[in-house]
Amino acid sequence: xxxxxxxxxxxxxxxxxxxxxxxxxxxxVVALLAAIGALVGPFxxxxxxxxxxxxxxxxxxxxxxxxxxxxxxxxxxxxxxxxLRTHAMLRLAASLAAVLALxxxxxxxxxxxxxxxxxYARISPxxxxxxxxFDFAILxxxxxxxxxxxxxxxxxVLVLSxxxxxxxxxxxxxxxxxxxxxxxGRADTFWQQAGQHVLLAFGSxxxxxxxxxxxxxxxxxxxxxxxSVLNVLNILQTIPSIALFxxxxxxxxxxxxxVPGAAAIGVSGIGxxxxxxxxxxxxxxxxxxxxxxxxxxVPRAANDAARGMGMTDGQRLMRVEFPLAFPVxxxxxxxxLVQNIGLATIAALIGGGGFGVFVFQGIGQxxxxxxxxxxxxxVALAFAAAIVLDALIELSNRTGREGASx
Amino acid sequence: xxxxxxxxxxxxxxxxVDAVSMTVDPHTIAAIVGTSGSGKTTLxxxxxxxxxxxxxVIRIDGKDTREMPAxxxxxxxxxxxxxxxxxxxxxxxxxxxxVPVLSGWDKARIDAKVDELLExxxxxxxxxxxxxxxxxxxxxxxxxxxxRALAAEPNILLMDEPFGALDPVIRAKAQDDLMTIQQxxxxxxxxxxxxxxEAIHLGDRIAVMDGGKLLQYAEPAEILANPATDFVExxxxxxxxxxxxxxxxxLEAVVEDGAAEGEPLxxxxxxxxxxxxxxxxxxxxxxxxxxxxxxxxxxxxxxxLEQAARPAA
Ligand SMILES: Nc1ncnc2c1ncn2[C@@H]1O[C@H](COP(=O)(O)OP(=O)(O)OP(=O)(O)O)[C@@H](O)[C@H]1O
Ligand SMILES: [Mg+2]
Numbered sequence: 001x002x003x004x005x006x007x008x009x010x011x012x013x014x015x016x017x018x019x020x021x022x023x024x025x026x027x028x029v030v031a032l033l034a035a036i037g038a039l040v041g042p043f044x045x046x047x048x049x050x051x052x053x054x055x056x057x058x059x060x061x062x063x064x065x066x067x068x069x070x071x072x073x074x075x076x077x078x079x080x081x082x083x084l085r086t087h088a089m090l091r092l093a094a095s096l097a098a099v100l101a102l103x104x105x106x107x108x109x110x111x112x113x114x115x116x117x118x119x120y121a122r123i124s125p126x127x128x129x130x131x132x133x134f135d136f137a138i139l140x141x142x143x144x145x146x147x148x149x150x151x152x153x154x155x156x157v158l159v160l161s162x163x164x165x166x167x168x169x170x171x172x173x174x175x176x177x178x179x180x181x182x183x184x185g186r187a188d189t190f191w192q193q194a195g196q197h198v199l200l201a202f203g204s205x206x207x208x209x210x211x212x213x214x215x216x217x218x219x220x221x222x223x224x225x226x227x228s229v230l231n232v233l234n235i236l237q238t239i240p241s242i243a244l245f246x247x248x249x250x251x252x253x254x255x256x257x258x259v260p261g262a263a264a265i266g267v268s269g270i271g272x273x274x275x276x277x278x279x280x281x282x283x284x285x286x287x288x289x290x291x292x293x294x295x296x297x298v299p300r301a302a303n304d305a306a307r308g309m310g311m312t313d314g315q316r317l318m319r320v321e322f323p324l325a326f327p328v329x330x331x332x333x334x335x336x337l338v339q340n341i342g343l344a345t346i347a348a349l350i351g352g353g354g355f356g357v358f359v360f361q362g363i364g365q366x367x368x369x370x371x372x373x374x375x376x377x378x379v380a381l382a383f384a385a386a387i388v389l390d391a392l393i394e395l396s397n398r399t400g401r402e403g404a405s406x
Numbered sequence: 407x408x409x410x411x412x413x414x415x416x417x418x419x420x421x422x423v424d425a426v427s428m429t430v431d432p433h434t435i436a437a438i439v440g441t442s443g444s445g446k447t448t449l450x451x452x453x454x455x456x457x458x459x460x461x462x463v464i465r466i467d468g469k470d471t472r473e474m475p476a477x478x479x480x481x482x483x484x485x486x487x488x489x490x491x492x493x494x495x496x497x498x499x500x501x502x503x504x505v506p507v508l509s510g511w512d513k514a515r516i517d518a519k520v521d522e523l524l525e526x527x528x529x530x531x532x533x534x535x536x537x538x539x540x541x542x543x544x545x546x547x548x549x550x551x552x553x554r555a556l557a558a559e560p561n562i563l564l565m566d567e568p569f570g571a572l573d574p575v576i577r578a579k580a581q582d583d584l585m586t587i588q589q590x591x592x593x594x595x596x597x598x599x600x601x602x603x604e605a606i607h608l609g610d611r612i613a614v615m616d617g618g619k620l621l622q623y624a625e626p627a628e629i630l631a632n633p634a635t636d637f638v639e640x641x642x643x644x645x646x647x648x649x650x651x652x653x654x655x656x657l658e659a660v661v662e663d664g665a666a667e668g669e670p671l672x673x674x675x676x677x678x679x680x681x682x683x684x685x686x687x688x689x690x691x692x693x694x695x696x697x698x699x700x701x702x703x704x705x706x707x708x709x710x711l712e713q714a715a716r717p718a719a
């Protein structure tokens with residue numbers, strides 16, 4: 001018995017290590033999801049018009065033979081590259097190729113399936129397509145992480161991706177997709193609401209930074225202020241967003257009616273003003289809290305030296321405390337920005353505009369394509385903002401706090 | 407001149423510096439020694455008002471330090487903080503340039519000063535100027551901290567254990583450089599140290615502190631010869647006392663006429679170095695030469711041993 005056990009042991013470990021040395025763990029998941037997305041999931045949904053229920057079409061039935069084969073081959077190859085332990089560069093190329101093929105061919109499927117001259121038919125991506133895109137997006141993100149790209153290169157990749165997306169849209173290859181048909185009907189409002197969305201998200205952030213950073217500095221310098229300010233902001237943060245938008249209608253309406261000039265600068269009970277104020281209120285806590293934490297993390301010795309060298313309080317703040325706290329404050333700004341881009345959709349409920357307009361119209365009309373027209377740009381914007389700010393945080397970290405503990 | 411008059415600092419009622427009075431003459435070095443927690447740092451930081459005294463007065467060149475804004479006072483006083491305290495987000499050059507920048511020097515003058523100080527502390531400017539503090543060793547950080555304190559050529563320099571992290575070779579070099587700088591610029595220095603050896607080597611006068619009280623403030627020879635309390639005696643270390651005493655003076659006065667065999671000693675060597683050389687070479691006498699190498703005479707064991715005895719009170 002003992003000898004058999006002794007023999008079996010090494011063989012098992014040898015097999016395990018062969019497996020471990022050839023196969024990538026994440027790759028197993030990626031390949032599995034790719035198989036489900038390509039073989040089981042429907043590629044697109046075909047509907048007679050924009051609100052009836054549709055019928056699912058697989059890759060094989062949504063595309064001409066050559067295109068279906070091409071897509072299968074690309075997806076299979078990319079899954080294989082993911083499954084085996086391969087160089088990060090190859091994995092990145094494979095995943096990007098797969099995403100590009102999916103993006104172009106889903107547009108092609110829409111054009112292929114739309115009957116000649118029929119403007120009522122709607123072809124939209126189905127869950128098989130979304131699963132595949134999600135799957136290869138994970139692979140892309142993973143290979144980018146493995147490549148350890150420096151921050152500026154990551155922003156570069158983001159810009160290139162945005163350009164590629166713009167090219168695909170400009171080329172017209174998505175024109176027959178339902179979401180683009182929804183867009184085509186509202187191109188003007190779309191960009192107007194996009195501007196409004198950006199204004200709400202970034203404007204309220206800017207206001208929160210302008211007010212929150214000094215407030216954070218005050219909290220840091222005057223400890224009794226800190227407890228009360230942070231408590232109030234914490235309570236604000238726990239009010240559900242829809243409630244907060246609602247709560248503001250009454251006081252702002254009162255202000256508009258009773259404060260001379262308020263209405264003239266756009267203050268009113270509904271519309272942009274309450275949306276802006278609500279987003280501002282939500283932004284304040286992360287900005288103030290991170291400012292306080294960042295300042296508290298400045299090494300005591302650095303502060304001491306600054307005073308000992310003869311810096312005034314103002315000089316110490318600007319030359320020592322603030323630069324050292326900056327990466328932490330930036331982290332707070334990142335949280336706020338991503339949060340605001342999402343929350344700004346709710347502004348549409350009280351007439352504040354933004355991408356939420358399409359989301360809520362779409363829900364009202366049970367037109368999913370219209371919901372997507374609002375949701376997809378929101379997600380893309382939040383994603384891009386996160387990448388840019390993460391890169392900035394890393395850049396600001398480089399020279400700063402690494403040495404803080406030394 | 408720094409005049410400290412019945413200076414007291416209390417934290418929560420407990421004095422950590424207790425009625426200390428002392429005067430540091432212009433162009434001299436005062437070394438403060440004492441065990442950990444005896445109030446050395448607190449005393450030092452009251453001089454540049456990083457700590458506000460509970461009682462007592464400090465006058466610099468006759469002027470009460472409370473008469474001018476604290477930051478102006480501090481700009482005129484170099485301060486090497488305990489444990490370097492470099493700004494982690496600034497390069498070595500930017501750190502050193504802190505006070506010159508605050509005082510509005512022009513760029514060329516600042517750059518020249520930074521390079522001069524780096525060279526003085528054996529840090530190649532090319533290699534070190536643009537590094538960040540976390541890219542330096544502990545000893546290098548400490549030297550940059552001292553260089554930063556010296557940058558604006560202050561008349562007064564406060565140093566809190568500035569050489570603690572240095573190895574013996576670099577430490578000796580840094581001490582000698584400090585003496586050179588002090589002599590060149592006539593800086594008045596107050597230096598806190600754990601190390602009696604360092605205090606005797608650098609200090610024109612030594613202040614011994616214990617439990618917030620100043621036990622003795624006197625010249626090294628006086629402290630060695632007549633320690634005021636048992637604590638001071640313990641701190642001196644009775645076993646090393648004769649050698650420390652010998653280390654205080656150079657050979658000059660013990661050189662006698664006559665010749666001797668062996669490697670000649672420079673007349674600037676301390677008596678301790680000379681005795682060590684005599685003992686180690688196994689000789690009774692060694693020749694002494696002046697700086698140019700011209701023979702001056704010889705020094706004998708006997709003469710040195712006589713000098714090592716406690717001076718008559
Ligand atoms: N801000 C403070 N609040 C309360 N107590 C303090 C404060 N600063 C220093 N002390 C206390 O005062 C005493 C003297 O401290 P100080 O830093 O002057 O000692 P030190 O002689 O420099 O010691 P070391 O050699 O370890 O640096 C210590 O007991 C310390 O705990
Ligand atoms: Mg100390």
